[in-house]
Amino acid sequence: MRQPAVFVVALTDADEVVLVDLYRYTTGERSIEVPAGGVDAADGTDTLAAAKRELREETGLAASRWRHLGRTQALNGVVDAPEHAFLATGLSLLGGDERAEEGIDQVLRVPFGEVLAMIADGRITDSETITAVALAGIELGRFR
Numbered sequence: 001m002r003q004p005a006v007f008v009v010a011l012t013d014a015d016e017v018v019l020v021d022l023y024r025y026t027t028g029e030r031s032i033e034v035p036a037g038g039v040d041a042a043d044g045t046d047t048l049a050a051a052k053r054e055l056r057e058e059t060g061l062a063a064s065r066w067r068h069l070g071r072t073q074a075l076n077g078v079v080d081a082p083e084h085a086f087l088a089t090g091l092s093l094l095g096g097d098e099r100a101e102e103g104i105d106q107v108l109r110v111p112f113g114e115v116l117a118m119i120a121d122g123r124i125t126d127s128e129t130i131t132a133v134a135l136a137g138i139e140l141g142r143f144r
Helices: 047-059 112-120 127-139
Strands: 005-011 016-024 029-033 036-038 061-073 082-093 104-111
Touching: 005 047, 005 061, 005 127, 016 047, 016 112, 016 127, 029 127, 036 047, 036 127, 047 061, 047 082, 047 104, 061 127, 082 127, 104 112, 112 127
Parallel strands: 005 082
Antiparallel strands: 005 016, 005 036, 016 029, 016 104, 061 082
């Protein structure tokens, strides 16, 4: 089993999704994604603690409200690779983010509807981001 991963759809009071823009060496391309990362030994098996850490490290933000959106499998035909998506709201700026260490060039705030357009037109291709945004949209009643 691969270590669990977490993906955070951080939603501002203005209905913007907080995204990160970074270069992925594996593809040789830029990628726009939700904050994400692995559950490491310091987190134990606490996926929420990992989600909070990733949001802070990648964006310098904290959230006062968290909802677990679901557990998915990225590669269930190949390996057990559990992924947990979270919705984070009630955002506040902590400052002192670690974006440079994480390889993140820019933190973006994009209206939820525009994020859907970015998925539809291929500007967002990261499958975990697409899944997390879809789960958030379902939770928020955006697809009814």
